[in-house]
Amino acid sequence: MNRYSEQAENSIFFQQLDICCQKVAEQIGEKPISDWTNSDYVRLSGLLSRKTSIHLSESTLKRIFGKSKTSTRYYPQKATRDALAKFIGYRDWYEFEFKNPIIDVKTGLVQKAPAKTPETHKQESNKKMLYFIAFIVLVTFIAIVLLRKPDTGTDLFAQNVKLKCINPEGLTPHSAIFKLDAAGPLPDSSSNFSVDFGDGKIKRVNLSDSLFNHYYEIPGRYYPVLLYKKRPIDTGYVYLQSKTWSAITSVMQDTTRVYPVLVKDLGLRTPITVSAREVYSAGVDTNRTFFVHFSHVRPTNINGDNFELTVHVASSENRAGVRCSQADLFIYGEKDKHVFGIIKPECVAWAHYQFSEDVKDGAKYDLRALGHDLSTGADLKLRIENKQVKLYINSKEAFKTQYNKSIGKIMGVKLTIAGIGYFENLHISDLKTKETF
Known part of the structure; x- marks a missing residue:
């Protein structure tokens, strides 16, 4: 703790x-700090993160604002004070101190902070020396990068290599045949290419291979990406349709195969679901964590940037092999996709979403807005209007974001549920043409 904060x-x-x-509190509302609850500190944490790009947890904010009572009051480090000052419009804490002086009520004079001790001066001198050394290292690194002779020939060649799928459309399962088309002679670095097939699998490829195959097992629209030195340089598509609703299961940490559930007239069931017996008959150990992928993939004229989707979803109840009871919804577009997962609040570290190029996951971002227990069922509504995204859970707005790149027309949907769950009344409608799915 700062030595001065221990003095008085x-x-x-x-x-x-x-x-x-007090100024922070006035900026976010009229409620006095003494009346703040935990939700107010959670809200302030999110606002601070968005405005200053500095994350302060609600527990830290409680210590700063005096909500958490301790024997000695907490005085935050300068980076934290800078964030608070920036939030209310100042460049940093020093500018805030200068423009908000403390006046002695007896003398009318501006009070000044205690003078810095020799120890403090020594610490600041050490910091300045570290900053100077870091600056020298940075300048040296930039000079090396600028003076290094670029491998322009190979990189320019790589830009002219294209990924081509000979048979991109079909039903499931599907063996897609790929090839790399190149202009000019093959470089020695042709082995630096790999393909991300869009289904979680990546393969290194070589320009000397005339053809290579990939086996797709679940209906959907995939966007395989050609990588050169792990950088994307070209993309394509593989489109696997389904005549009606289909159900395919997969087991966590088993990437070797999937298990189709062979049931008739799945789309006519109300609600749409499969039983534990049917999953077991497909070859799945139902004591393990498994997922059921319900897919209906077909082309539409519905605008993927202006539509509304509603559905009632119930995920698995608590059972062996299922702890978080998640449900993921995929909307496939011509060019990209929308995906979001709803999961129990205590499991939001596994939450995730993708709306075109806007991609976030709970391991790095605060996605508590996607935390909801679906084991008893909930009504979901996804509304995207002019690339502005809003998600409602039981008629309450839970989440919103936006993106820039269009995904084109909707080409199908998939709903993945952990364990045995169900869904019903799934409707998608174009906001302008009113075409429905």
């Missing part, structure tokens, strides 16, 4: 911190 609870440091906290 009501020192000039805490007086200025209190002023800053």
Whole structure:
């Protein structure tokens, strides 16, 4: 803790911190800080992160605002104070201190912070030396990069290599045949190519191979990407349609195969579901964690950037092999896809979404908005209007975002449920033409 914060609870440091906290509170609402609940600190954490790109947890904010009572008050480090100052319109904490001086009520004079000790000066000198060394290292690195002779011939060649799928459309399963088309002679680095097939599998390929195959097992629209030195340089598509709703199961951590559930007239069931016996008959150990992929993939004229989707979904109840009871919804477009997963609140580390180029996952981002227990069922509504995304759960807005790149027309949907769940009343309609799926 800062040595000055140990000297006096009501020192000039805490007086200025209190002023800053009050200004933050005034900016986000009229409720006094004394009436704040946990949700107010959660909301402030999100607002701070979006505005300053600095994440302060609700527990840290509670310590700063005095909500968490301790024997000595917490005085945050400068980076944290800078974030609070930036949130209310200042460049940093120093500017906030300068423009919000503490006036002694007896003398009318501006109070000044205690002078820096020799130890503090030494610490600052050490920091300046570290910054100088880091600057020298950075300049040296930039010079090396700029002076290095680029491998222009090979990279320019790679830009002219295209990924081609000879038979991109079919039913499931499907063996897609690929080839790399190249202009000019083959370079020595032709082995630096690989293909991400869009279904979680990646394969290194060589320009000397005239053809190579990939086996797709689940209906959908895939977007295989050609990579050169792990950088994307070209893409294509593989489109596997289904005549009606189909159900295929997969087992967690088993990437070797999937298990089709052979049932008749699945699309006529109300609700649409499969039983544990049917999954077991497909070859799945139902004591393990498994997923059921319900797919209906066919082309439409519905605009993937202007539509509304509604569905009632119930995920698996608590059972062996299922802890988080998640449900993932995929909307395939001509050029890209929309995907979002709803999962139990305690499991949001596994939450994720993709709306065209906007991709986030719970391991790196705060996706608590996608945390909801679907084991008893819930009504979902996804509305995308002019690339503005809003998700409603039981008629309440839960999440929103936006993206820039169009996905084109909707080419099918897939609903993946962990364990045995069901869905019903799935409708998709174009906001302008009113065409439905």
